Amino acid sequence: MASQGDEAEQRQAVIKCESVYKIFGNNAQSLLQNAQGKIDAKDALAAGCIVGVNNVSFEVSEGELLVIMGLSGSGKSTLLRCISRLTDATGGKIFVDGQDLLTMNSKQLMEVRRDKMGMVFQNFGLLPHKTVLENIAFPLQVKGINTKDSIERAMNMAELVGLSGRENYFPRELSGGQQQRVGIARSLAVEPDIWFLDEPFSALDPLIRKEMQDEFLRLQSVLNKTILFVTHDFDEALRLADRIAIMKEGVIEQLDTPANIVLDPATEYVRKFTQEVPREKVLKIEDVMDPYDSTEEMSDIKVSKNAIIEVVAEQILSQDKAVGVVDDNDNIVGSLHSSHVINVLFGNRSQEQQG
């Protein structure tokens, strides 16, 4: 756990937010000037303002997938729109690759969007008058790439997202899942470094959603982009995220890895989300293993530290002795006893229910 955090710090921060505020209302500026740190919701209401994003700071490092999770009205989409500058933040600083995004003029902003950013929208945002190919090629053509090259590139993208054979369909002729594949292909067409996804799968049916999440993980394993992913679905966040930022009323309640959030929720609000989560499906062996004690007598079988508990639980529970945990190079890095597994899975839960 700690090692992962260190790793992230060593890599360069691609996106960096410092005390970002977004306040709606006429008195936004005066409210902001009087504020020290977090703005109180009551003060805002008294000033006739609504605070969308309240003193948010975080960093996203290269290749990291940060999920911003929150219920509707929590300010998660507003935050994303501030970082993509679809709306202008009221205060604070946002850096993309070290460049101050908020001081850019519209021309610089346009260049950044053309080269560095891609975005996927909840309701797809496809151009209804263009075919699949034309939609995917659109950001390229906007940049001034000629029709032949852009269409060729769009063909490749369509293949990448599994839309081969439907290149000449219009958006209205596609299912929701297929439309979002077009949206994904379009957002990736310019090969951006930074990928924004604003509730990309929320408008889809549960089964399709699962399929698209798998597809998304597959793409990310190939492309390794820096990603900001907004969702209101906690399970989705757990499945996809390297780190999760949980938002409530414009404030980040907790920002941590999925395992840490599940095992150690920072606030009561976060705890409510984690209660119903099936831990065996979320936690990896390394999240719950004990340090390796060479004196201890070990079982014959070994499990990978990256394995999800659910997958190997039966194996571990069948052993009387502790099971060795190995890393990718087959070195033993920890041990796990079946009683510990049971405790992790069911122990806390009964306590919570009593409390």
Next chain:
Amino acid sequence: MPSYLKSSKAIQFGVLFIAFFLLNALIGPSESNYLWRLPPLLKDIPFLINDLVRGLMFEWMPIDVYDPSIDEYEQKPLFREITRAISSSFSFVINAVREFILGGSKTIVAFSSWDFIKENPWAVWPALPWTVVVGWAMVLGYKLQGRNLAFLTGVAGLYIAAFGQWSPSMQTLSFILIAAPVSVFLGLALGVFAYKSKAVEAFLNPLLNVAQTMPHYSYLVPIIVLFGVGDHAAALVTILFATPSMVRLVLLGLKNVPTDVVDAGRMSGCNDFQMLFRVLIPTAKRDVLIGVNQVVMQCLSMTVIAAFIGAQGLGSNLLIALNSLRIGTGLEIGICIVLIAVVFDKMSLAWANKQTDYFADLSFTKRYRHFLIMAAILVGGIVMAMIGSIIFEEDFNYFYIVPHNKGLTTAPFWQAGVDWVWDTFFYTLKSFNEWLITGVLVPMRDAYLAMPVVATFLLVMGTAYILAGLRSALIVGGFLLFIAFSEYWDRALITMYMATFAVVVSGIIGITLGAACAQNTFASKAVLLFCDFLQTFPSFIYLIPVIMLFGITDTSVLIASLAFASVPATRFTVEGLRSVPPVLQDAGSMCGVSRLQRLISIEIPIAFPHIMLGVNQTVNFALMMVIIGAFIGTIDLGQLILKAISEPQGTGIGITLGVCVAFIGLAVDQIIRTWANKRKLALGLN
């Protein structure tokens, strides 16, 4: 106000009517009593407008203009120079298009001089044989949509040529080909400005409101004063009339572009230009194209009215035919206009739905196939015209240009039909006519004229207050006040009585018909299709068959208004009833309602606001038709507007009268629209 008055609309209306009739009974006609008629305080408005226009045209901002014929600089007013420049450029373009099809030498003159033409008899642009024009149009139709549209175009072309309407049709076409694109362009530009700037929108909105409800006629006089008479003036009137609906639809379309699409455009890195032309306008394409379609339809509906100020073509021929009661000819010309309208309609829609194929790797001949075919048609047509000159040596060359009124005609047949109708049903029609006039119309008109002005205000503003609230009541009062202070209150009452009659009857017809058809999916579709078809007819066309039956009387106007105004009432009723959510129908069924109960207690209450919007349009259509009816002799505002065309003070009078009519329409619109929106909100629709 006591609370029970607020609670029940029925009681409110009851009180209102009692007060209204009391006022009617108490106040008798009297010249000096302001409760009876308001003094014409605003009677100077027409003159003010006239002075303003005259000042602009002859005095304002004199500039030095070089006159080559006397080789000196002359002082000329700037505004006049501008309007002259606009006039001459429009004339030039219209003539160029016209002569490209029909031949002539005016375009060549524009680049040289009349002397040059006289000295060089060869310097005449030859007409294209009609076969070539029709052939090209068919290729265009084929390229845009396919065989069906090509066939339709061919039939239309053949009809026009065969019935000897070729030159007038092409004359009409030439000014539509100028007026429609200019209107579309202006509409797009203004719509985009209004979308970008709230201030522009707030400025344009009332102007558009008035422009859309002003009767066609009232545009004519100011245009004559500013731009003179002729095809260019006709094109300008048409543009003035056709642009507002385009602006409206462009604005509506742009506002309806989903935010996700706008954001996607921005995140793709569009600059303002790319945003507008590659994201916003294409996404709003549906509404923009409905706008284009409307523009074309408005242009065609103006063909007849534009003939009043000198547009050549089908319109002026139709006018002459109707004036001399040659109904058969009128009918044939009317069909020409409708055919052109239908072809334009289909072509613009097909053009909109075309898509590009990126994978076609075509050879030269395939890629330029259509151009090659068009070239072949040109050669073939010319050869045919030459052969024709041999065959028809003594006669007209029918393969080149079919001369006006020298083609086939079915006019005698229709004339005989009309005669037969008159012979057979003369007494029936006459007695119906007389009964309608003496039994219904005259008493109704007298009742309207016997209303004291306060009573009218009370009734209208009271209704507005009860249905739509205080704000609407005040707005409506403002509209009425303008009319009451003008000299035209009595005329306006006559217009109102005719419109009321038309609205009541066509409302009943339309709602009944609509409600009946809405019970059945097939019937609904059929009736909506039929409404579409009827709405492609320019309003003047409706006058032809009724004149056939009832001659030139108020009855004709009213019946034409009924036919014209029933269409929106029917359409909105069907749409409203069909769009009642199925879950409500099911809920009703499970409560055990009968078919009739369902209609009365579920469907009609839910659909009522939408139906009322239909009635709103019916009011506008009826007003428009009643005013057009002045052409065949009604005595209301319309007739005054028509008279104003030939008067020296016409500009001011025409505009004032037009505004009066527009205000009547806007007052009704204000009440119904506000009420319908409130009601829809209350029902949780939208």
